[in-house]
Amino acid sequence: AQADLIAPSILSADFARLGEEVTNVLAAGADIVHFDVMDNHYVPNLTIGPLVCEALRKHGVTAPIDVHLMVKPVDRIIPDFAKAGADYITFHPEASDHIDRSLQLIRSEGCKAGLVFNPATPLSYLDYVMDKVDMILLMSVNPGFGGQSFIPATLDKLREARRRIDASGLDIRLEIDGGVKADNIAEIKAAGADTFVAGSAIFSAARSEDPNHYDSIINKM
Numbered sequence: 753a754q755a756d757l758i759a760p761s762i763l764s765a766d767f768a769r770l771g772e773e774v775t776n777v778l779a780a781g782a783d784i785v786h787f788d789v790m791d792n793h794y795v796p797n798l799t800i801g802p803l804v805c806e807a808l809r810k811h812g813v814t815a816p817i818d819v820h821l822m823v824k825p826v827d828r829i830i831p832d833f834a835k836a837g838a839d840y841i842t843f844h845p846e847a848s849d850h851i852d853r854s855l856q857l858i859r860s861e862g863c864k865a866g867l868v869f870n871p872a873t874p875l876s877y878l879d880y881v882m883d884k885v886d887m888i889l890l891m892s893v894n895p896g897f898g899g900q901s902f903i904p905a906t907l908d909k910l911r912e913a914r915r916r917i918d919a920s921g922l923d924i925r926l927e928i929d930g931g932v933k934a935d936n937i938a939e940i941k942a943a944g945a946d947t948f949v950a951g952s953a954i955f956s957a958a959r960s961e962d963p964n965h966y967d968s969i970i971n972k973m
């Protein structure tokens with residue numbers, strides 16, 4: 753078993769003060785930075801790319817950066833994110849023409865690789881590539897926006913993913929993304945997750961001049 757990680761999603765951060773926001777959540781106890789990449793094609797929103805990842809590194813962020821690709825096609829952006837300082841790169845299998853190749857490409861670029869499952873995407877995509885993933889990310893909302901409600905059916909899916917990981921004996925993180933709050937994180941953890949993305953729960957709640965605000969929210973998680 754691996755230690756639990758809190759992964760603030762910078763989608764809900766103040767982009768005009770991004771470096772400071774990331775520094776503050778890490779100082780408050782967050783473990784990794786969740787970096788949502790949306791292309792207005794695979795998902796209906798447009799966010800940030802490798803330049804911003806590189807800018808966070810130049811700002812002095814040393815924590816792992818967890819790049820969640822919601823883009824199509826997948827492969828051509830992977831080397832750019834690896835060079836920009838990504839640690840994890842995850843993608844949606846529906847967005848890749850060759851899932852096995854994309855997973856191998858991520859590892860060959862020196863990053864940890866993961867698959868992301870939308871609420872209606874079956875875990876059977878893992879069947880033949882389990883040994884090529886370092887992270888399984890279950891979406892508990894439909895991707896594209898922060899601030900949506902946790903879809904309860906994801907709890908059963910987490911238990912199924914946990915069974916698959918334990919049966920494999922492999923070192924694979926199980927990450928959950930969407931609608932995670934201080935008041936549901938305990939049942940999400942009990943269902944098997946070990947890595948918790950939280951966007952609005954951390955940044956919107958702490959939209960305050962007081963950086964200590966982050967501590968109190970992250971400490972409840």
Ligand code: DX5
Nearest residue numbers: 761895896898899931951952
């Ligand atoms: C949604 C993103 C999430 C999002 C989560 O497509 O993948 O990471 O920022 O936001 P909250 O925690 O507000 O549901």
Ligand code: ZN
Nearest residue numbers: 761788820929
């Ligand atoms: Zn995400």
